Amino acid sequence: MLIAAKRLIVGDGKTELQNGAVRLDGRGSIGDIGTFAGLVKKYPDDEVQDYGDATILPGLIDMHVHTGYWWSEPDADSYRDDPYRIAYFALDVLNRALRTGVTTVRDVSSPGGCLRGLRWASAGRGYLTLPRIVHCGRGICFTGGHGWPLVGGVVEADGCDNLRAAIRRELRDGADWIKILTSHRTHTPEYTQEELNAAVDECHRRGVKICVHAGTHPSIQMCIDAGFDTIEHGTFMTREQAVQMRDKGIAWVPTIIAYTYIYEQLCDAATREAVAGGIDGSGLSDFDYFKAAAEAYRHNFKLLADTGVTVLAGTDMVLHGAPVMPVARELAYMVEYGLSPLQAIAAATGNAAAVLGLQNKTGMLKEGLCADILVAGGDVLHDIAALGRPLQVYRAGRPML
Known part of the structure; x- marks a missing residue:
């Protein structure tokens, strides 16, 4: 045909x-x-x-998704401790994403076993037709660090030995990549340099790639020094750091839409003093952070992309009522902020496939x-x-x- x-x-x-x-x-x-x-x-x-x-x-590749993140659902308590409901939730997300043109996803932490089971049902047995799934298993943070309340989706591990053990458990349970979280909404790094180095070493000696949630300057620098394969968000990255990433072969997944969408919803909530797009008034305390983040992407994205660092498309949309894996909108932001359409499309196709090691299969x-x-x-x-x-x-x- x-x-x-x-x-x-x-x-x-x-x-x-x-x-x-x-x-x-x-x-x-x-x-x-x-x-x-x-x-x-x-x-x-x-x-x-x-x-x-x-x-x-x-077909589009979304490099930053959380397919099984149910925590913002209005009936969230009904999902707790019910792996079947979580699996059906994730299945619906993947089905809707596929219909928008997303044919491959990299899930960078979801409740344990969820993505493994769905991949088995689709790629393994053909019971379902879903996007191609690459997944990190559960994310790993330090005690009380970013993501710790997401029980089942993120695990805590402190110290080099415990970090290595946590990574080994995720790999044992079928993870393709490993995801570390090491910054929240302050400039204080979470993991130490020694811990980050150990995490990267444990993955690379096993032939596995590793990504990291790092948004602020000190944490980004530590992750560059450690040699992670992709940096997620990198919200307040400097040009010098982008150059270092280019030279070390570290790719950047900016997730522009996640921060911009939340900022827009917070603006709306602040105006109406009401729930907006799954964010209630309690989110207003984060207004200044998301405002600064959205403005950082708007003003700095082209400066950073022009260094030649590999830019990849990821959406990180996990809020109830938010669009599912809106890769098209992420690429639209990239074009608005300075990439050519062909460059932006490569961020969600050929370049993404190459970083995933799938260049001989898709992209x-x-x-x-x-x-x-x-x-x-x-x-x-x-x-x-x-x-x-x-x-x-x-x-x-x-x-x-």
Whole structure:
């Protein structure tokens, strides 16, 4: 089967093809790509699905999700200690994300076993069709550190030996990556340099990558020095730190939308003195922090991206009522703040796949790769918001809409 559209984006950050087409090989992979005219001539007997004034691009990759985070739900107590409800909750999140064009996720902490079970049911047995799942198991923080109240989703570990033991448990239980949390909303780092070094060493000697929640300058620097593979948020990163990350091969997942969305909702709540988007009045105490964070992204993103640090798309949307994995909106912020549309799309396709080690499976429109494809209505290179208007999503060649 051939799928065609007025334009095609490969996902490498530079290649666009006018009047392009992709051949689906019927076995879940991309059989060929090229111009529509060329592929029709080459495969004259193939069925054709022409989407017209649309853009064909690789399925999107969300590098920062918490699929099983139920804590902000209005009936949160009903999920506590009920792994079946948590699994159904996560299943619904993944299904909704897939319909928006997200075909791969990296879950950077969810309740233990949740993602392992869903991946078994989808990739392992084929009972479900879900986005490809890469997961970190549970996050790891120090006692009382960022994330500690998320019982079941984050575990506490102090000292180098205990950190290594916690990492080993997550790997034993099926984690693909490890997630460390080491900063909250102050400039005081949480883990020590020795502990961060030990965490990275334990992962890298096992051939496993490790990511870290670090938002403020001192914590970011410590994580750069330790050699983490990706830094999540990096909200108040300096240009010098971005250069160091580029030189050390550390990627940045800014999660612009998470902070900007919360700031916008807090502005609304402050105006109306009422609940807004899952954030109640108790969140107003964080107003100044999220205001500073949103402004930091707006003013600094292009300066940091221009250093050449690898930028990846992640959404971190965990609040009740918030949009599910709005990668299209994250990319729209990247374009608004200075990236070209092709560069932004690469942050959620080819570049993300490479960091995940999946470049031979997904992330680009390339012969032999999995047919994970988004067909967006319109011209995303002139209207990046068109990414949020999917006409069709293919997961391993199967239409999802």
